[in-house]
Amino acid sequence: MKNTKIAAPTGKLGVLIPGLCGAISTTLIGGIEAVKAGRGKPIGSLTQMGRIRLGKRTEGKNPLIKDFVPLTDLDNLVFGGWDIFDEDLYTSALKAGVLERPQIDSLKNEFSALRPMKAAFDRKYVKNITGPNVKKGKTKYDLALQLVADIQAFKRDHDLDRAVMIWCASTETYIPPNDVHSTLAKFEAGMKKNHPAISPSTLYAWAAIKCRVPFANGAPNLSCNIPALIELAQKTGVPICGSDYKTGQTLMKTIIAPGLKARALGISGWFSTNILGNRDGEVLDDPQSFKTKEVSKLSVLDSILHPETYPDLYKDLYHKVNINYYPPRGDNKEGWDNIDIFGWLGYPMQIKVDFLCRDSILAAPLALDLVLLMDLAKRAGRGGIQEWLSFFFKSPMHAPEVYAENDLFVQLEKFENNLRDMMGETLITHLGTEYYR
């Protein structure tokens, strides 16, 4: 049991968002403004709506997480960011089509006041979109320095104590591990030589960490998830985490798979397909961006089921994931899963899941939680990869010597025990009669 010294969340917290005009960003910002005005509740946000048990079951102590740990108040968040579109967020929110028109109109003042800074963008890495609001620079290093200047100016102009950066921009094309990612020195030399394996998302992450700004990666592309930037985050004591918000289908997968495994039921196949019609769907229609997403989505089952340890149950599992761009559905994604399972003596059974979800409605509360918790991590002196935030991600970043923890319930326990540990509370281990739930 530790009692971490946590600096108080004084003053304003800047929230810097690459992808400011996108569906998640506008839903996040609009949602927070609506909550502040008492016109909606932050449903799906663990920090705002979730509670944490403290002490023994007999004590009845279950405070809201936001009342237990010192988080920044929603009134003290200041938003800014970058996008390739040169438009205010009122226009962007209408285009995203997630929030309904009367709700967007009721936030017209707040939305109209926000416009993105010029993006570090290169169409080589996101093939299906283009826009005019893009930085110019001879080298990738020049672009990264411009991002550093943007961060500093944003903090200065808004008189901010602290800032957090959260990636809500498009998924980039798949980039396999490359020697230029392996050390900070090679990465910085690579930026100056315009190395092709250095994508814009890694420039934003570098700039954030350089400015001592925690960085969370909501998409599956690399950004902070390369050895060079993990090294920089460790050196500078800056928290980083990722990758890829765990929202629709993968959320369901990480709820169902641990349950089947807990009952020692076998799985021979898991077929997942989606239809999605928003801009994210359009970007993922490019095979190279889809590949990045596919790798993230496929990694989940193996690390929950451990087929090497349970060969009789999971060794032959066939896992397939598809995403189909289908404009009529907009942001309202439909995700189907067919799960072929087997039981006693190998008799087969099937489970069908049809999740009619809303992509950004599920993602916005995760983005809010990550902003608040990454700021908490920084104030608590925690640098480097924040594995305790795996709960929020499809493909959680982790130490190289361990596998990623993808089981939602193990992730939640880890998350809660980390908060108890930070605040000097007894950890709940379910051992012994006095702590047994």
Ligand SMILES: NC(=O)c1ccc[n+]([C@@H]2O[C@H](COP(=O)([O-])OP(=O)(O)OC[C@H]3O[C@@H](n4cnc5c(N)ncnc54)[C@H](O)[C@@H]3O)[C@@H](O)[C@H]2O)c1
């Ligand atoms: N449920 C979800 O919605 C969900 C879940 C997991 C991950 N994600 C990921 O989150 C990201 C955002 O999702 P979205 O639905 O808001 O997408 P979106 O397409 O609506 O928004 C992305 C925005 O990023 C901008 N952009 C692209 N490259 C940029 C760059 N280099 N710099 C600045 N801006 C840039 C685009 O112009 C666009 O406005 C995507 O990568 C998506 O795959 C979404």
